[in-house]
Amino acid sequence: MLDIKVIRENVQWAKDKLASRGVQAAEIDEVIALDEKRRALIVKTEELKKNRNAASEAIAVAKRNKEDATEQIAAMKNVGAEIKALDSELAEVKAKVDYILVRLPNFPDDSAPVGPDESFSREERKWSTPREFDFEPLAHWDIGEKLGILDFERAAKVSGSRFVYYKGAGARLERAVYNFMLDQHAKEGYEEMITPYLVNGESMFGTGQFPKFTEDVYTMTNEGEPMTLIPTAEVPLTNFYRDEILDGAQLPIYFTALSPAFRSEAGSAGRDTRGLIRMHQFNKVEMVKFTKPEESFNELEKMTADAENILKALNLPYHVITLATGDASFTSAKTYDIEVWLPAQNTYREISSCSDCTDFQARRAQIRYRDEDGHVNLVHTLNGSGLAVGRTVAAILENYQNEDGSVTIPEPLVPYMGGMTKIEAK
Incomplete structure (x- = not known):
């Protein structure tokens, strides 16, 4: 606010x-x-x-x-x-x-490009050159179905569109990806958390989802109280310190968590109807930081690098863009989007969004710290995907596919796959 x-x-x-x-x-x-x-x-x-x-x-x-x-x-x-x-x-x-x-968005930082939509966003850097295939690369959903590791049809029968079953090596690959991410973030000083998946209205207000975006979430009632299935672990992680005054000596504080994310995807009809890009339920490893105001933009650079390092380790080509003011999220003062290369679509697609929310969320959630002079100030909060797990799986399937239909496992994930180096059709 x-x-x-x-x-x-x-x-x-x-x-x-x-x-x-x-x-x-x-x-x-x-x-x-x-x-x-x-x-x-x-x-x-x-x-x-x-x-x-x-x-x-x-x-x-x-x-x-x-x-x-x-x-x-x-x-x-x-x-x-x-x-x-x-x-x-x-x-x-x-x-x-x-x-x-409470319905006004955050002030954009001066360094964010000004413009109403994504066409005004600015590319900051690229990493690696996309692989050149000597065969026609398949989309990840076709690869997954041919290998028998993704089942969208039965998921649609059970739950509806935009759901999926991961099977066998596919389920293990998903698990390998998020365990690898959590381990990497732990090395960078993030404290791992397992959060609630249902939150109250005060928590959704604190991180800025309510009251503006109520149509984008799934709600239910628990003992007569309205509850929301989290759209991201950012909500329970950021609200961990709601209505508290921290000791400034503790800052910065880093949290990371794996959680499912539940999105109604209101307004996305006809977009990404196939595959793992736009799901109603997906896993995501989230990063959240609490910092002093003078440190927040440096911490944004570090957070973005932490997300990038996952892609570098997996050898997945990507680029980083700074979102235009009109395309950034409601709570963000500045956002870097990291987009991974998907060969079948011949384009980059978002896999992480890292944002500095300055004191916007902290004012709503009353998250403060006491400095060395005894003054009480609002913290700055940051959040980022580290990474969206399903989209990472999609990128691995497409970038590591072989002409015979198999998929090579990226080297850092082999230990997490029990030594498996390749997924092949049964």
Whole structure:
């Protein structure tokens, strides 16, 4: 959530920044007008309360002196009624301010390219050259079905579209991939977590999914309370410190977790209807960081490198792009997308998104730290995929496929596969 004080003191700057995220200037004008009204009501209410306190003292003195205080008592009752009415109006105005504020996206960082969509994003670097095949490479879903390690048809029978069964060596490959990722992140200082897969509304609000993106998630009721299946482990990991004040000496804090991610994929009809790219349920290894404000952008570079190192170890070609302001997530000030090469599609596809959310989530979730001078400040939060597991499996199947239909196992995964070096049709 944005700080109304920052908007109030930098109105045109805020308008310009948020215009690059698709926010109309009229929304800023409205929240500024409401904020001015709120502050005027606070001043008026405080003045009336001051007068009421003075009148109470005068009444007490009159009573001690056995003087008639009827008029003062009547006047105080009128002031009390006026204060009650103003408090009610103040609560209403504050609710309107909060309604707008919680729906405004984060301010983009100056280093993010300005533009309304992905066509304005900027490529930062490429790693490795895509393999040249001397045969027509197959799509990963065809490879998986021919090898008998992926079954989309039976998953559709059991659950519907955008689900899959991993079988045999396919299931083991998925497990090998995420265990390898977790081990690599542990070496970089991330503390491994196993999180809840259901979270409450406060947690979804804290990381910015609610109230704006309620249609993108799956909800249920637990003992009468609404719960949400996590769209990413970012939600339970970030909310771990919700409503807490950390010791600044602890920062930065790194977490990593494997979890399923549940996405309704609202609005994605017709996109990636086949394969592992856009699923309703998929595994993802998540990275989350809590940092001091002055360290967060350096930590974003490190986090992105941690995700890249997984792809380098697996020898999967990729490139890194900085997302344009209009394409970045609601909570992000700056986002790097890492896109892996998929030969069958002859293009790069997103496999990780690493974002610095600055203090946007921390303000919503009230995650703070106490510095060496005793001052309490909001932390900065970062999150990134390290990586999306199914998409990594898809990239391995396509980039390591052989003409005979088999798939070579990347060398770092061989120990995790029990020594298996190749997946072949039974």
